[in-house]
Amino acid sequence: MGKSLLVVESPTKMKTLSKFLGKEFVIKATYGHIKDLPKSKLGVDIEKGFTPQLMTVKGKSKVVDELKKVSKDVEEILIGSDPDREGEAIAFHVADIVGKKKQVKRVLFHEITKKGVRDALKSPTILDEAKYDAQKARRILDRLVGYKISPLLWEKVSYGLSAGRVQSVALRLVCDREEEIEGFTKEEYWVVDVDLELQSGDAFKATLEKKGDEKIRIATQDEAETIKKEIEGKDLTIKKIEIKERHVPPQPAFITSRLQQEASRKLKFSPKMTMMLAQRLYEGVDVGEDGITGLITYMRTDSVRVSGEAIKDARQFINENFGKPYLPKTPHVFKNRKTAQDAHEAIRPTYVNLTPERLKPVLEKELFALYDLIWKRFIASQMAHEKLKTKTVDVESGEYLFVARGSEVTFDGFTRIYQEEREDEEAGTYLPPMKEGEKVRLNDTILNQRFTMPPPRYNEASLIRTLETKGIGRPSTYATIVSTVQDRDYAKKDKGRLVPTSLGVMVNKLLKEFFPLIVDVDFTAKMEDRLDLIEDGKKSWVKSLGKFYEVFQEALSAAQQGMKSLKKEEKETDIVCDLCGMKMLMRWGKNGEYIVCSGKPACKNKKNVRVESDGIIKVIEAEIKGICERCGGNLIEKRGRFGRFLACSNYPDCKYTAPYHLGFVCPEDGCTGKLVEKTSKKKKKFTSCSRYPDCSFATNAEPVEGPCPSCGAPTLFSYRKKTSCLRKDCGWTSG
Structure with missing residues (x-):
């Protein structure tokens, strides 16, 4: 039998597959997409059924020539690009290039393991035209919005602006939240707590919740003081004690959005970084003796389904390592949301016995942290429930009712390896033994002034959660949506929260006024549903684009006529x-x-x-930041396309500029340079020495006061709650 050509999109995946497959396979990588719409023009023939004018991606000519050459000498052509819409597009483009569309077969690797690869090769399928149609429709939709609205923004607002179909909705959410915060009116209220002592001498606290049968709301300090006077000097009585057993079930293994949210919350990873690391774990990592192997299943999924074999392995591991109390009698089965595609399993480790402890010596720090999170979440999903004993105590003083809540863990269950976020207030609060009818002494009454709070700004994780809840975007697009809004300078991070920039606010305002459907949450969600129906073969991609374009063209014409030029205003x-x-x-x-x-x-x-x-x-x-060394004028802070810089106040007579100084000196031994703030071409901030290129010191960490207790370097650096010295050959860190 002749050789088979197996085409994948990633060189890492190519390397991993080479380990599992013999000499009868020639494996080649496309290095991502090999065909796409041209960058210099619209590239869509609207009059001819939205035909895309695909071109070979710049720099991919050699890849294309190699695929053409190799395909001539093989008996079989298999394409194993990622099992999603973008992967299907790559498969069709490869088939088109080699000119053997009918002979080409598709293999879907849901995990890059020896068994997973062999199973996929045993049951190849045909190319999925409906899935490719959905990818084409999404790509053309995005191109129409981007290439039709963006030139209008260049003309009316500022050159270089762009409007994305889904990113614009995300920007609207961020801007709408900011408007809510700005329009929020604080309301004062007071909370009355009492410090109580039992006859045994044990103490506990309770909070005033009712007056008679009605919930109480205390609006002013005077009201709070009146209540304090009314209960002073009086004994309180324990009216009712309610004790309940509560079983807390584990959460299912990760879907894409939940992984991004949890990695953001626990590891402080951006969604973009999470997906980059997850892709590496999926495609294969060198784990020492076992060589290169895929460590997790496919990472773009919205299904919580897990294979029976994986559940069996997890249960065996739990039984052997934690014992029978931690193993539920029957496996946990989790239900998908109605909108879930269920094309792939949940994200789980491919081999349960490859524990994080075992892989820690061979994985990079960030890769290990993400793998540890995925592995523990999956094992925890098949462990026994956490058991809590909750206690609610009603304490009475005349017509006032105070309530104390507490809980204690009677069995840790799945939390032995994976602690989830606790939302119930009473969690972890211990209440001492007491009896109904028991008199308690009032030791103190504490009055706390509070104010109602506006909704918080979105962080990356909560924005993704909102997009997911509203049906905007899909597992493959969440990270891109969130990062694009920031890359375009429409929103920036402030203490981890997303704040719209002046530019973002203005672009959002114009889009809401002239393209209300483009930034309408429900309309965008329906378009996502329609793309799913196209993928299922239930809708025509051409007709769907036609309906959208008809409405879009009307809005575009109105905007061209009605949008004022802010450049001239x-x-x-x-x-x-x-x-x-x-x-x-x-x-x-x-x-x-x-x-x-x-x-x-x-x-x-x-x-x-x-x-x-x-x-x-x-x-x-403008705050004066120094003296101009050229003319003696004041140096003031200014902002340009690459962030903050210092400029002479006598501009344009004096055009002197300098990088923005952070007030710290370079930590390198013997260097007299100052630390300055810089921004890369990708708009990522970093800190470097002002004497570059003579001194090459640069870091993403935040400078803090020194000196280093080990080497005496004048500046230390803070990163992820740790303080370290970055002077060469030192390595001091605070724990």
């Missing part, structure tokens, strides 16, 4: 120029509002401003 203010006395004009720029002198071009005065919620314009005075 100027609005007179009451602010007087401090150089020439003329009125200042409000303008809008990529970085927000600013004012210029109406006496331009003779007067070049320009200032940054902030528009308050009540419409008042406040000038942002």
Whole structure:
């Protein structure tokens, strides 16, 4: 029998498969997509049924030539790209290139293990045209939105802006949340707690919850003080004690969105980083004696289903390592959401016996952390319930009812290896033994002033959860959606939370006004459902695009006519120029509002401003950050396309600029440079030495006060709650 050509998209996967397969297979990688729409033009023939004008991706000509050459000398062609829409597109493009579409077979690797690979090769399928149609529809939808709206934004707002179909909805969510926060009015309320002592001498606290049969809300300090006076000097009585046994079930193995959320919460990984690491774990990692092997199943899934064999392995492991009390009588079976595709299993380890402890010496730190999370979550999903004894105590003082809640763990169950986030307030609070009817002494009454709080800003994890709940995006797109909003400078992180930039607010405002359907949550969710129906072969991709484009074209025409040019728009203010006395004009720029002198071009005065919620314009005075070494003027902070920098206040007469100093000196021995803030081309901030290239020091960690207790370096660095010295050959760290 002749050789078979197996084509995959990743060189890592190619390497792993080479280990499992013999010489009868020639394995080649496409290194991602080999065909795509052109970057320089729309690339979609709308008049001819939205035909995509696909081109070979730049730099992939050699890959294409190699595939053509090798395919001529083999008996069979198999394509094993990822088992999702993008993987199916790659499969069709490869089949098109080699010109043997009918002979080409598709293999779906749900796990890159010897057994998983052999099983997939035993049962190859044909290319899935419906899945490819869904990919084409999504790609063309995104291209139509991006290439039709973006030039309009360039013309009216600022060059280089872009509008993505799903990213625009995510931006709307972030902006809407910011509006909620800004429009929120705090309301004062008071909480009354009592410190009580039992006859045994044990103490506990309770909170006032009712007056008579009604829930109580205390609006002012006077009301709280009145209640305090009414109960002072009186004994309280334990009216009722309710004890319940509570069984807490484990959560299922991860789906993509939950993995991203949990990795963000527990490991502080961005969704993008989580998916990059998960892809490596899936495609194969060198684990020492066993060589390269795939450590987890396919990582883009919305199904909680797990194979019977994997459950059997997990139960055997639990029984052998934790004992019978931790093994439920029957396996846990979890239900999928109605919208789940169920094409792939949940994310789980491929080999249960490859424990995190076993792999720790051979895995990089971040890879280990993610594998540890996935492995423990899966094993925990098949362990016994956690058992709690909850106690609720009602304490009475006249017409006032105070309540104390507590719980104690009677059996740890799955939490022995995996602790989930606890939402119930009473968790972990111990209440001493007591009896109904027992009198208790009031030791103290504590009055706590509180305020209602606005909804929190989204972080990456909570934004993904909201997108998932509302049906926006799919497992393969969540990470891209969240990172794109930030990469376009429409939102930035502040203490881990997403805050819309002035640019993001303005783009969102224009899209809501002129393209309401594009940023409508329900409409976008329905489009996602339609893509799923196309994948299932129940809808035509061409007709679906036609319906969308008809509505979209109307909105586009209206926007071209009605959208004002912010580039040209100027609005007179009451602010007087401090150089020439003329009125200042409000303008809008990529970085927000600013004012210029109406006496331009003779007067070049320009200032940054902030528009308050009540419409008042406040000038942002530039803080002096140093003295210009060229002309002696003041150095002030400015913002450019690569972040903050220092510039001379005498601009344009003096054009001196300098990197933004952070107030710390370089830690390298003998270096006199200062630490400056820089931004990479990918808009990632980092810290480096001002004497570059003479000094090559650079880091992503945050500088903090030194000195190093080991080597005396003047600056230390903080990263993930640890403080370290980054001077070469030192390595000191705080635990």
